[in-house]
Structure formats: C-alpha cells, structure tokens
Amino acid sequence: MNTFSIKPTICFDTGSIEYLKNIKNKRVCIVTDPFMIKSGAADKITNIFKANKVEYEIFSEIKPDPTVQTVAAGVNKMRTFKPDVIIALGGGSSIDATKSIILFTVKILNASGDEYKKPLFIAIPTTSGTGSEVTSFSVITMGTTKFPLVDDKIIPDIAIIDADFVKTVPPQITADTAMDVLTHAIEAYVSTNNSDYTDALAEKAIKIVFEYLIKAYENGEDLEAREKLHNASCMAGMAFTNASLGINHSIAHTLGGNFHIPHGRANSILLPYVIKYNANLESGEETEAGKRYAKLSKILGLPCSSISEGVKSIIVAIKILMKTTNIPMNLKEVNIDKNDFLNKLESMVNDALNDKCTATNPIKPSKEELTQLFQEIYGE
Structure with a gap:
C-alpha cells in the first residue's frame, strides 16, 4: 500500500506573511540566522508581533550547514522559554535546524517528566530551493558528515510562501x-x-x-x-x-x-x-x-x-x-x-x-x- 500526505497549511502569494496577525496571546520563538536580523527581514515578523503585543524571543545563531552544537544551543533556548509557537525564518539551514531543535526539545522535556507539547511550527523560507517548509527531512552536520533526519513529527504545521522574502536574493x-x-x-x-x-x-x-x-x-x-x-x-x-x-x-x-x-x-x-x-x-x-x-x-x-x-x-x-x-x-x-x-x-x-x-x-x-x-x- 502506498501513501501520500501533505501536512502543512500553505499560505502563498506576496504578502502572505499577514497570516501571522492571527497569532495572539502566545509565546513565540523565532529561529533564524544573523543576516535575517541585519537585513531587516526579521522585522517583518517582529513588527506584527509588537503591534499585537505578542511575547517573542529570537534565536539567531543559525549558520550554513547547521551543526549538532547549534541544535543543542537552540534546545537550551527552547527549554528555558517553552514557546507555544516556533517560527523558522531563513533558508534550508534555519528550517532544518528548527526541526531538529523542536524534536529534541520535546523528547528531552518529556523524558524529564515535564509534559511539553510540540509547539505550533511555522516555516517561512527566504530562498526558493530546499522545500524544507513542507518536508519531513532535516540535515544536520557532525564533523564532515551530514546526517539526514527523517521524521513526520518535524513537518511544519504552516508554510508561508511569500515572495517578498526572496526579491533581493542575489x-x-x-x-x-x-x-x-x-x-x-x-x-x-x-x-x-x-x-x-x-x-x-x-x-x-x-x-x-x-x-x-x-x-x-x-x-x-x-x-x-x-x-x-x-x-x-x-x-x-x-x-x-x-x-x-x-x-x-x-x-x-x-x-x-x-x-x-x-x-x-x-x-x-x-x-x-x-x-x-x-x-x-x-x-x-x-x-x-x-x-x-x-x-x-x-x-x-x-x-x-x-x-x-x-x-x-x-x-x-x-x-x-x-x-x-x-x-x-x-x-x-x-x-x-x-x-x-x-x-x-x-x-x-x-x-x-x-x-x-x-x-x-x-x-x-x-x-x-x-x-x-x-x-x-x-x-x-
């Protein structure tokens, strides 16, 4: 028997970032890379949350080919903040890292007796390439080896496909x-x-x-x-x-x-x-x-x-x-x-x-x- 599944709700077309206005009375963690902060791309998200008085924190330590060390740092952030919503903003590296961070945070907290439900996972790609916003794949680097992690639990719940985020890609x-x-x-x-x-x-x-x-x-x-x-x-x-x-x-x-x-x-x-x-x-x-x-x-x-x-x-x-x-x-x-x-x-x-x-x-x-x-x- 074969199966076919599409989990995420996909919001597309220019301006679909407006979906985030639906998030209220939640704690949000934004996972991204330093360039998204410097370029102002992250402001498109934080401005919405500021206007709606949504509590948020940013983890911006993602680098290309995310390592297990980066994932561990993200897990520590999550264990402290315990967000209701987690948003991955960036290319495949940011989205892949977020997937692993969510998976391991939930496992670690639940194993310690802290009943923590998986947060709502929203992926916002800023490159038109990986498709990671709708997949069960995450690739993490350890030394010179890249490990593909495959698990349906890491598929985002919402994918925002907004071309405004890719207009300036070189x-x-x-x-x-x-x-x-x-x-x-x-x-x-x-x-x-x-x-x-x-x-x-x-x-x-x-x-x-x-x-x-x-x-x-x-x-x-x-x-x-x-x-x-x-x-x-x-x-x-x-x-x-x-x-x-x-x-x-x-x-x-x-x-x-x-x-x-x-x-x-x-x-x-x-x-x-x-x-x-x-x-x-x-x-x-x-x-x-x-x-x-x-x-x-x-x-x-x-x-x-x-x-x-x-x-x-x-x-x-x-x-x-x-x-x-x-x-x-x-x-x-x-x-x-x-x-x-x-x-x-x-x-x-x-x-x-x-x-x-x-x-x-x-x-x-x-x-x-x-x-x-x-x-x-x-x-x-």
Whole structure:
C-alpha cells in the first residue's frame, strides 16, 4: 500500500506573511540566522508581533550547514522559554535546524517528566530551493558528515510562501537554489517510491524552473518569476517528502560536509552525471529511469524521438541552464584540490552508500560504480 500526505497549511502569494496577525496571546520563538536580523527581514515578523503585543524571543545563531552544537544551543533556548509557537525564518539551514531543535526539545522535556507539547511550527523560507517548509527531512552536520533526519513529527504545521522574502536574493544564489528545486523534482520523479501524486507535483515544478529560472536570474525584480520559483520549490518539496530522493542527494550531502559546497550548487553539478548513470544507455537496455527522463523531455518539448535522445536532451537542457547561470560543470571547476578529493574519496563513497536517499534511487549502486561516478564528477 502506498501513501501520500501533505501536512502543512500553505499560505502563498506576496504578502502572505499577514497570516501571522492571527497569532495572539502566545509565546513565540523565532529561529533564524544573523543576516535575517541585519537585513531587516526579521522585522517583518517582529513588527506584527509588537503591534499585537505578542511575547517573542529570537534565536539567531543559525549558520550554513547547521551543526549538532547549534541544535543543542537552540534546545537550551527552547527549554528555558517553552514557546507555544516556533517560527523558522531563513533558508534550508534555519528550517532544518528548527526541526531538529523542536524534536529534541520535546523528547528531552518529556523524558524529564515535564509534559511539553510540540509547539505550533511555522516555516517561512527566504530562498526558493530546499522545500524544507513542507518536508519531513532535516540535515544536520557532525564533523564532515551530514546526517539526514527523517521524521513526520518535524513537518511544519504552516508554510508561508511569500515572495517578498526572496526579491533581493542575489542572482547566483537564485540559480543555485532553483537548481536544487530541479534536482528535488527530478529525483522524486524517478524515485522507486514515485506515484501519480508525486509525479504531478514534480512535473509542474520542473516546468516552472525551466520557464522562470533565467528570468529570475537576469532580473531579480521580476516578481512573477520569483513567485513561480518559490511555489515550485514548495511543490518539489511535497513531491520528494513523499517519494524520497536518490544518489544525487546522497553524494551532495557528503560533498557538502567535506568541501562546504553550497547544497544547491552541489546538486546542480551532479545532476547531469547522475541522470546519465541512472539511465544507463550504454547497457543497450531501456531502463525505467531512462523512460521517465525521456518522458520529462517530452513534457518540456525537447527532442525525444527515442528514449536515448530524450535522456540526452534533458541532460543538454540542464547543462544550458547551468552555463547560462554560471554554475560550474564539475568539481574541478569549484577548485577542489585533486589530492584532497582522492584522499577523501573512499569515505565519501561509503557515506553516499549509507545515506538514506540511496535506498530509493532507481539503480542500486555498487561501491565500485559510485567510486567511478565520483571520479567522473570531479572532471578528470
């Protein structure tokens, strides 16, 4: 039996932050990063609470690739304040960290005999990429290893998809995060857990990225493009939280942990290589993944007279997006030292094999295959 669930209530369109006016007589904790405070983005929330005399506190210690130490600091904040509502404001790092903070706070307090109910969880993404505002996934870093945590208890209750928060995102981050959306959607589409429901969301998200990424990259003031990409990020998130992902993310997790490559950029670099690997055209057989990649080419109006041509078309189309938005084509172009890469290769391969995302990849990779794939991705 398959299941499909969408937990969060989604408030979308420009100005949907107004939903927060409904919060009254509550204690609120806002979890965010220092830039959200400095840029004034957090003021859009706190001004509403000040006007409604809502008691709030801010935890602004989130950094990229949040660590267990950051989560522990957030848990200490929560144990002291015990909010009724917790708001995650920021990119994937802020939302992922908040998920872990909530999960561990509730467990620790309840284990100590303090009956503390899970607070209302509101996620407000400020990048159009992770989809974390609607997923059961949280990625936390320990040393050089990124650990994906998967638990339905950490899905936000409310997601506010307000394009006002992404209007000033720089072009390169716009591109990196949108390519993260594309990767989420494509991996969900070929996942062994895909369904008609996840396919519909993934297909729409993919079409939006191809139609609006360049527009948003070249003109950040194009609010329509911003809104479309913000919606696509959320839709792709709904797709992959139900269908899961694949080795594109498994490899991106370990590359991010070892070399601190931004997650969306790592996914983008990997995507053409992973599609080629999963389609396995060299075998001469028509694989299920190959058929689904070719179907996406048809949906996008790309050349697709055969499965082989369809697979190659979508790879070329992705590379065109990458070149147009100045995304590196391999790891060598990210200036990763070759000796450092080779020294970490075996441990990265093992990390990718053991990553939870690998379980739903359309092909079950061997250690040898992943090793070869890593070497191809480096660019030699």
